Amino acid sequence: MYEAATRAEPPSIPVIQGPAALAVEDLSHSFGTREALDRVSFTIPPAGFTMLLGLNGAGKTTLFSLITRLYSNRTGAIRIFGFDLRRQPTRALERIGVVFQQPTLDLDLSVLQNLRYHGGLHGMRPADCEARAREELARIGLADRANDKVRALSGGQRRRVELARALLHRPSLLLLDEPTVGLDVESRRDILRHVRALCRDQGLAVLWATHLMDEADADDAVVVLHQGRLCASGGVRAVCAATGASSLPDAFRALTTRDAGPHEPKPQEPRR
Amino acid sequence: MNAATCWYCLRSIIVREGLRFLHQRERFFAALVRPLVWLAIFAVGFRAVLGVSIIPPYETYVLYDEYVVPGLVAMIQLFNGMQNSLSMVYDREMGSMRTLLVSPLPRWYLLVAKLLAGVTVSIAQVYVFLGIAYLWGVEPPPLGYLAALPALLLSGLMLGALGLLLSSFVKQLENFAGVMNFVIFPMFFASSALYPLWRIKEGSPTLYQIAAVNPFTQAVELIRFSLYLRFDGGALLWVLGCLAVFLGAAVLAYDPGRGFWARRGGPAEQS
Numbered sequence: 001m002y003e004a005a006t007r008a009e010p011p012s013i014p015v016i017q018g019p020a021a022l023a024v025e026d027l028s029h030s031f032g033t034r035e036a037l038d039r040v041s042f043t044i045p046p047a048g049f050t051m052l053l054g055l056n057g058a059g060k061t062t063l064f065s066l067i068t069r070l071y072s073n074r075t076g077a078i079r080i081f082g083f084d085l086r087r088q089p090t091r092a093l094e095r096i097g098v099v100f101q102q103p104t105l106d107l108d109l110s111v112l113q114n115l116r117y118h119g120g121l122h123g124m125r126p127a128d129c130e131a132r133a134r135e136e137l138a139r140i141g142l143a144d145r146a147n148d149k150v151r152a153l154s155g156g157q158r159r160r161v162e163l164a165r166a167l168l169h170r171p172s173l174l175l176l177d178e179p180t181v182g183l184d185v186e187s188r189r190d191i192l193r194h195v196r197a198l199c200r201d202q203g204l205a206v207l208w209a210t211h212l213m214d215e216a217d218a219d220d221a222v223v224v225l226h227q228g229r230l231c232a233s234g235g236v237r238a239v240c241a242a243t244g245a246s247s248l249p250d251a252f253r254a255l256t257t258r259d260a261g262p263h264e265p266k267p268q269e270p271r272r
Numbered sequence: 273m274n275a276a277t278c279w280y281c282l283r284s285i286i287v288r289e290g291l292r293f294l295h296q297r298e299r300f301f302a303a304l305v306r307p308l309v310w311l312a313i314f315a316v317g318f319r320a321v322l323g324v325s326i327i328p329p330y331e332t333y334v335l336y337d338e339y340v341v342p343g344l345v346a347m348i349q350l351f352n353g354m355q356n357s358l359s360m361v362y363d364r365e366m367g368s369m370r371t372l373l374v375s376p377l378p379r380w381y382l383l384v385a386k387l388l389a390g391v392t393v394s395i396a397q398v399y400v401f402l403g404i405a406y407l408w409g410v411e412p413p414p415l416g417y418l419a420a421l422p423a424l425l426l427s428g429l430m431l432g433a434l435g436l437l438l439s440s441f442v443k444q445l446e447n448f449a450g451v452m453n454f455v456i457f458p459m460f461f462a463s464s465a466l467y468p469l470w471r472i473k474e475g476s477p478t479l480y481q482i483a484a485v486n487p488f489t490q491a492v493e494l495i496r497f498s499l500y501l502r503f504d505g506g507a508l509l510w511v512l513g514c515l516a517v518f519l520g521a522a523v524l525a526y527d528p529g530r531g532f533w534a535r536r537g538g539p540a541e542q543s
Contacts, residue, residue, distance in 0.1 A: 031536060068374045069535035086529075093376035102367030106288070108295040113288070119282020121375035122384075123277030 019082030021046045021173045021205030022067065027076035029062055036062040042223045042233040046172070051216045051236075052209040052218045053252060054225035060209045063103065063219055063225070064177045065081065068098050069070070080173060092122040094122065097171035099162045101178045103121055111142065114150060115168060122169040129168065136164035140194065145219055154215070157189025163194065174198070175204045188215075214251040222248070224255055231255040282376050282385045284482055289389035290396075299355075302396050306351065307344035311405060315340050318466075327468055329502035340341035340497035341410045343465025344421075345398050349428045350488060352394035356386070357435030361442050380523045387436060387519075398424055400412075416499040423498035427491035430511050433518035434487070440525035440532055463489040487514040 020043040022225055027039045037059045045048040054060045066073050067080075069089055080083040080092035081165055100119055103165045105114050112133060119129030122124035137143045140160040142153075150158060159179060168175060176195065180188040207223075208215070216222060222239055224231040232239045292475040293299065319336040326333060372382055397484070402417065440450055462483045464472075473480040483489050490510035497504035525531050 065533075068370065069528050070370060070373055070529065072529040074529070074534070090376045090378070093374060096374070098370075098371050098374050100367055102370075104291065104366070104368040104371045106368070109288070109291055111490070113291060117284050117288045118371065119320050120287075121372060123280050123375075123377065125276070125280060 017052070018046055019079065020044060021081060023077075023079040023082075023205060024067075025061060025077045025079075027063075027066065027073055027078065029066060029073060029075075034104055037066075038228045040228075041076075042230060044173075044205055044221065044223070045091075047199070047203040047205055048221060049196060049206045049208065049217070049219075050221040050223060052207055052223045052225065053211065053213065053216070053248075054209070055211050055256070057227075058211075058225040059228040061177065061223060061271065062228075064100075067175060068096065069093060074262060089272070094169065095172050097166035097169065097175075098176045099159070099166050099176040099179045101181060103162070105150045105158055105161060105165075108149060110147050110149055111137065111153070112146045114161065115165055118165045119168050124169060130163075132168050132170075134166070135155075136167055140164050153267060155224075156183055156190060159183060159187065159191055160194070163191065167198070171204075173207070176206070176208045178209055178211070182209065188257045216248050226256040278377065278381065280495060281381070282388065285372075285382075285385045288391050288534075289393055291394045300397075303348060303351065304400060307348055307401050308404060310344050310347070311337060311340065311408060311410075322471070325470075327470070329497045329500035329504075331384075335409075337405075337408065337447075338410045339468070340410075340466060341402070341405050342499055343492050344405075344425060345401065345424070345461070345495055346465055346488065346492040347460060348397050348401060349391075349394045349424070349431050349491070350460060352390060352397065352428070353431035353433075353435035354438075354451060354466075355435075355446055356390040357380060357439040358448055360386075360436065360439040361444070361448065364439075365444065379526060379528065383436060383523055383526055384519070387429055387432045390432045390435075391425060394428050394432075395421070395424050402478075412499045413501055416501050419501050420495055420499045423494045426511050426515065427494055430487060430491060430518060433515055433522055436522040437518050437525060440522065443536075448492040458487060459488040462486055463492055465489075465492045467525070487511070490514070499506065508509040 021074070025041050026034070026093045027037055027040045034085070040059070040063070050213050052060055052063070065071060067078055067085070069085055069092075074087055078092075080095050083092040083095070085092045109117070115133040115136075116126070116129055119126075120134065124132070134143065134146070139148055140163065142157060142160060142164075144155070145153065150161065153161065163176075163179075166176075174195070179195075180191055183191065195206060195208065198204055216236055218236050220236050221234060223233045224234055224239070232242065232251075234242075239255075240246065240248060240251045243251040243254040289399050299543040313339045318340075321334055330338075360369065364373070372386070373379065375382055399417075407479070434455075438455060442448055442451060460466075462479060463486050464483060469480060469483055472483050487510065490507045494511050497507065526533075528534065
């Protein structure tokens with residue numbers, strides 16, 4: 001699918017100007033005895049598209065929960081554009097826009113009411129919020145649905161509204177946790193294309209978590225998580241080259257089987 | 273974080289809560305019908321059974337209907353507090369709580385805003401109920417309606433904070449029936465909502481002791497006294513104290529560093 005790098009020197013992540021959009025340093029987290037993340041470190045550049053790849057249970061959701069401060073890290077550090085999430089949570093969080101894995105819109109409220117709620121949560125002035133909401137809805141082609149109840153929208157449209165919502169307060173880092181789960185092929189492609197365009201046109205940093213390898217592009221950066229550990233990070237070509245694989249899925253397979261080999265198999269599914 | 277930011281945030285949380293309430297018509301009717309059933313059926317039946325002597329804040333003999341109204345007002349708030357708690361658990365399971373918690377405002381503020389939103393909705397219900405009770409013949413002094421407002425705010429916050437705290441213990445939605453059985457009913461029945469404390473004392477001194485320290489009793493008395501333009505300092509202190517304890521514990525439970533999530537994992541990790 002993706003050609004292995006033909007050049008001897010594979011391109012790496014672009015040189016970072018200023019602080020990284022997201023810097024994760026030596027991050028571990030466990031629930032009781034179950035280790036969900038084990039000394040994970042990586043950075044994503046201030047602009048550009050980064051794929052966070054991992055199978056279910058790899059620790060992606062835990063990582064997202066920590067980055068969005070659902071709960072705090074106890075070891076290691078997370079910095080958003082240089083702001084430590086534990087020490088300056090406000091400065092860090094106001095720079096993040098998130099699309100969660102689970103749908104989080106109020107189905108009985110209108111699209112606009114949902115967006116207003118979110119704008120308020122970010123302390124936006126109602127007038128600004130209104131203007132921004134219209135702008136983002138126009139961008140996703142749902143301007144005429146602003147007053148419809150979310151319940152009346154299709155799955156793909158709801159996801160687009162969630163995307164508009166995540167961008168409302170003009171974040172510089174957009175996090176998406178398996179945003180295409182449950183969508184049909186068409187909507188999946190739509191969302192991906194839309195986010196890539198945003199990333200390109202607005203200079204956003206995007207972290208897109210998925211287990212679907214075909215969502216990655218040859219020019220993307222990838223972060224590969226497996227069983228709570230970081231297996232690889234860097235440009236797709238570099239990662240492929242490093243593993244000697246000809247495509248990203250091959251590289252991923254090589255990385256995750258190699259990594260699982262010598263270690264004790266860990267329980268994949270956390271207990272309730 | 274400045275005052276305007278906080279206000280926009282609070283306002284949007286209240287608006288959302290209000291809209292959700294209006295959209296759930298059944299909930300609105302259920303919330304109104306419950307106390308009305310108590311007032312129109314239970315109170316009428318009980319009127320003959322239970323004589324209420326002259327106790328403060330009343331200056332004359334009152335009918336049982338009149339006695340029970342403040343208790344029913346507190347009941348509305350109790351149910352609302354628990355309903356909010358239920359919706360917190362639901363939001364947590366459904367993931368929509370993440371939307372709230374990813375806000376850059378401090379988490380304690382978000383929780384307090386959420387509480388205030390719930391209390392606003394409950395106070396609206398209370399006044400509708402008081403309006404119907406007025407037509408029923410329960411007529412506290414007109415100024416009492418105004419004087420009761422701060423009392424309603426405090427008691428609503430206290431009961432809401434209790435609900436918030438409970439929501440952090442309830443892991444799944446299905447476990448919520450337990451909250452009904454072990455919290456709402458005991459709190460309601462072992463209180464001065466339905467019968468005066470001295471009556472309970474006649475029946476069982478132990479139950480009297482329990483009822484006297486029941487925060488719900490204090491909420492009922494605070495509302496009762498303020499509605500009749502009297503001031504009950506003891507009840508006020510009790511309610512304030514309980515509010516501080518419940519809210520403090522709830523904020524700790526939801527604290528990103530110390531709370532239950534850091535130990536148990538978020539909604540997606542739990543499933």
